Amino acid sequence: MxxxxxxxxxxxxxxxxxxxxxxxxxxxxxxxxKGYEKTLFLISEDExxxxxxxxxxxxxxxxxxxxxxxxxxxxxxxxxxxxxxRFVIPKSLRQHAQIKEQAVFVGVGNRVExxxxxxxxxxxxxxxxxxxxxxxxxxxxxxxxx
Amino acid sequence: MxxxxxxxxxxxxxxxxxxxxxxxxxxxxxxxxKGYEKTLFLISEDExxxxxxxxxxxxxxxxxxxxxxxxxxxxxxxxxxxxxxRFVIPKSLRQHAQIKEQAVFVGVGNRVExxxxxxxxxxxxxxxxxxxxxxxxxxxxxxxxx
DNA sequence: TTGTTAGTGGTGAAAAGTGGTGAAATATGT
DNA sequence: ACATATTTCACCACTTTTCACCACTAACAA
Numbered sequence: 001m002x003x004x005x006x007x008x009x010x011x012x013x014x015x016x017x018x019x020x021x022x023x024x025x026x027x028x029x030x031x032x033x034k035g036y037e038k039t040l041f042l043i044s045e046d047e048x049x050x051x052x053x054x055x056x057x058x059x060x061x062x063x064x065x066x067x068x069x070x071x072x073x074x075x076x077x078x079x080x081x082x083x084x085x086r087f088v089i090p091k092s093l094r095q096h097a098q099i100k101e102q103a104v105f106v107g108v109g110n111r112v113e114x115x116x117x118x119x120x121x122x123x124x125x126x127x128x129x130x131x132x133x134x135x136x137x138x139x140x141x142x143x144x145x146x
Numbered sequence: 147m148x149x150x151x152x153x154x155x156x157x158x159x160x161x162x163x164x165x166x167x168x169x170x171x172x173x174x175x176x177x178x179x180k181g182y183e184k185t186l187f188l189i190s191e192d193e194x195x196x197x198x199x200x201x202x203x204x205x206x207x208x209x210x211x212x213x214x215x216x217x218x219x220x221x222x223x224x225x226x227x228x229x230x231x232r233f234v235i236p237k238s239l240r241q242h243a244q245i246k247e248q249a250v251f252v253g254v255g256n257r258v259e260x261x262x263x264x265x266x267x268x269x270x271x272x273x274x275x276x277x278x279x280x281x282x283x284x285x286x287x288x289x290x291x292x
Numbered sequence: 293t294t295g296t297t298a299g300t301g302g303t304g305a306a307a308a309g310t311g312g313t314g315a316a317a318t319a320t321g322t
Numbered sequence: 323a324c325a326t327a328t329t330t331c332a333c334c335a336c337t338t339t340t341c342a343c344c345a346c347t348a349a350c351a352a
Binding site for chain 1: 180182212215216219220222223224236242
């Protein structure tokens with residue numbers, strides 16, 4: 001399971017390294033695509049195909065009604081890590097996530113999210129101020145399940 | 147059952163030792179994550195998985211409410227103790243809990259909380275001065291905010 | 293005291309992160 | 323189509339960080 005968060009540098013040309021802790025689980029062939037809240041998603045090839053094929057499991061392509069599937073599919077790039085575990089974030093994706101010098105790689109279960117460092121810190125503050133709401137929402141989710 | 151509290155030093159680089167009394171119950175593989183009121187939580191791997199189930203996170207799917215995933219999974223780090231029972235507290239977590247030279251490890255049933263010593267002492271004083279209020283609010287089933 | 297366990301500092305080899313480079317691939321202009 | 327310019331990317335080399343140990347000191351019980 002992908003958990004925790006790690007900081008890595010992004011070069012002017014968008015080159016960055018996947019944190020070592022995530023490499024074994026993501027493997028060398030990875031899909032990178034646009035995520036929600038101005039993030040990027042990194043998903044292993046296996047997990048990607050699983051998501052696309054498993055119709056009943058609320059695949060990642062069905063998001064919100066208004067959001068076209070091509071948001072994710074149309075912005076997905078296959079990448080292969082070099083021997084140092086690095087790759088280049090496509091320019092359009094870098095712009096979408098407003099990634100500058102420092103990026104934060106966040107493990108969120110089955111995927112890794114990439115955040116611009118400044119935005120991640122802001123988001124952390126927001127989360128910290130709303131812990132109770134978040135926890136409550138989890139509690140109510142649970143009641144809905146059998 | 148994890149109970150009592152113990153003081154341990156934290157090095158400049160964030161290295162500290164789990165109090166010996168807690169080691170057997172936590173075992174060597176531990177999860178450290180953000181807790182409430184600027185504390186950190188230490189829980190055994192087993193307990194972690196149990197908690198994930200009860201809280202009903204769905205890490206295998208890109209779920210709709212993304213905040214809980216990011217808060218809980220994104221701030222959880224797996225750690226392994228060395229032969230002296232020590233580990234390094236990730237920088238971002240140290241900052242969250244404002245941990246400086248001295249840390250207090252507090253056993254709270256199924257988890258251990260880590261406090262900055264100064265903050266722990268303040269909190270103890272607050273508790274001492276407000277025991278009656280707290281007990282009363284518990285009796286009337288209300289929440290008390292510090 | 294003496295033996296045993298817990299806590300703490302230090303260290304060096306290994307791992308991870310980062311910058312640079314040149315051949316190969318791709319794009320561009322004529 | 324060909325020549326030239328530009329970009330890409332696989333690899334090398336260097337720097338920084340991490341972490342598994344060793345060794346000493348403090349606390350404590352017999």
